[in-house]
Amino acid sequence: MSGPKTIQGEVHDEECYYTMEGISGHAGLFANATDLAKLASVMISGGYGNNAYFTKNTRDLSIAPQVGGQPNYGIGWWREADDKRVWYFGTQSPESTIGHQGWTGTLSMIDFENNMVVVFLTNSINTPIFEPTCIENANQFTGQYYTSSTLGFVMQILYTGINNSESPDKALESLIKDMVNEKCKIIDKAEEDFGKTLSEDHPLKLALKALCEASE
Template identity: 45%
Template sequence: MKIWTSCTLGSILALSLLAPSASYVKANTIQEVAAKETASLYPVLTKAKKPEEVGFSSEKLERVDGLIEKEVAAGFPGAALIVIKDGKIVKNESYGYKRKFNEHTPLKRFQKMENDTLFDLASNTKMYATNFALQKLVSEGKLDIQAKVQQYIPEFKDTKADVIKGKDTLRVIDVLHHTAGFKPDPQYHNPHVSKELYSQERDKTIEFISKTPLTYVPGTQNVYSDVDYMLLGAIVEKITGQQLDAYVENELYKPLKLKNTMFNPLQKGFKPKDAAATELLGNTRDGVIDFPNIRTYTLQGEVHDEKAFYSMGGVSGHAGLFSTTKDLAALLQVMLNGGGYGKHTLFDQETVDEFIAPSDMNPTYGLGWRRNGDASMEWMFGPYASDRAYGHTGWTGTVTIIDPEIDLGIVLLTNKKHSPLVNPVANSNQFFGDLFKTGSYGSVVTAIYEALETNE
């Protein structure tokens, strides 16, 4: 989509003064250019006067509120929700509390969730930071996803000691499809797990990514791995010459005037109370886990993810981004618009189509994006989403759904990990907040689709 600028119109006006008799500078031609200039702008979000304006039932949307509020009353910490359709904000609500505890002690006064509360996006960082950066670089011809990783990171290569080889021929597209051969979580931050790859220094960690051994032959399995996106973030930094946070904040978010989307918010003018809290006792899982420099206080405004915080200085391709529902809604609209918003083009429709297309191996995977490719994704997309719907989730309790078939976008952000563990010894990853429907997404997403009058 071409964006006409005022200088284009100005040039034609100037030509008309120099050669007023020229047929191609008649007044109607100037009007045509002005019309094109206006028509070429990408849609920007506006607020719907009422849900019925874009095909929703107000009464049925209130049932979504009831679902979440009932769970908050039963102990679910909090959530924020925004729904957009046809370029309109249909719903923008917050529920419950951004913080209820100081470690295990309940606060005398809970901190109320607000529409502008910052959330730790966890793995949604992969999409709205790393993927957006990659899509921009592909659109600009600066990145070839069919190229070998080695083309961008020369030190990424097989060694004689590698039991499983494949790095020398591994392509960027293989990493995007999560078929690169890496294990899900090498825990660079924890020497008990990472051994010789232990690192709590960002530069060293990036160096160690290339040395991380493959655990299966690339291209033979789909294994969702944080290492894939740590590597992709490093590729963005190699191409741009900038740290990932600087690049995405200046080249993606700033042009769109998104002031609440960033890495390391506490280093950029925000305070802990601006964010939704996560784990009660740092990264200890209620005291079960330990490693050097582990945080033991309630996390609020600091990225929860251990690799991102300890090993990557809070800035990584797989986690670390904070945002609000309204900012994320604009980024969803960018995807629905085919790559732009207002007067700004971030990437093109061709690139969007390439990144959301299903992989040959698994229809639930696009390039990074998760797709509603088969029944196995109903837990996230519900039963009503079209087979073109795509999105992503984050471990802290975040989900985004984009359904281009009906021009719909949903962002549900929760702080479900801001709760005690159910049984720390038996399962150090199951929090009380994980037990609720709101924290497993599908019920809320389903209720939103059911509120569409076309689903009555």
């Protein structure tokens, strides 16, 4: 084989793509949700199958608070701690929960207490740039306005079901209503910032419409 060749995928992070020739420690990993879940599960036991990769002491060191004593940072991991990462892990995940978010709309979460790994992949960045002629929004992708890009709402729904296993319907209905109210607040704030009413085809308005349909 002659010359460089892309084996799978092309990194979408501009910092990696343009300044690091597409190879970087913070971007460029391509995998499906199943394989990422297997990789994340190694943090629970220290190994996978018959293979052991590190000791519990090594694992505990990597997930312990590291940066200036801040409870929500480990070594390469974000920590839920005292609701410090609710945007990603929701408000009901245990304090020991760890994980990491990706710029393209991805999230891996590891819940030690429930022996659970969750991987959530979206393509929020692989969408058109909204208002491409507006310099201030030159990097604002349409998908970033969608509810799915919030990431943590998935964990909120998951834990609502876990913590209300006998009858989660009312709790889920209440959660969706809260999501509708929050989306309305975001729209009001955006309209205040822009000084105009958002059009009905604006991604935020479409996201609100989808939530209202789910609520109904």
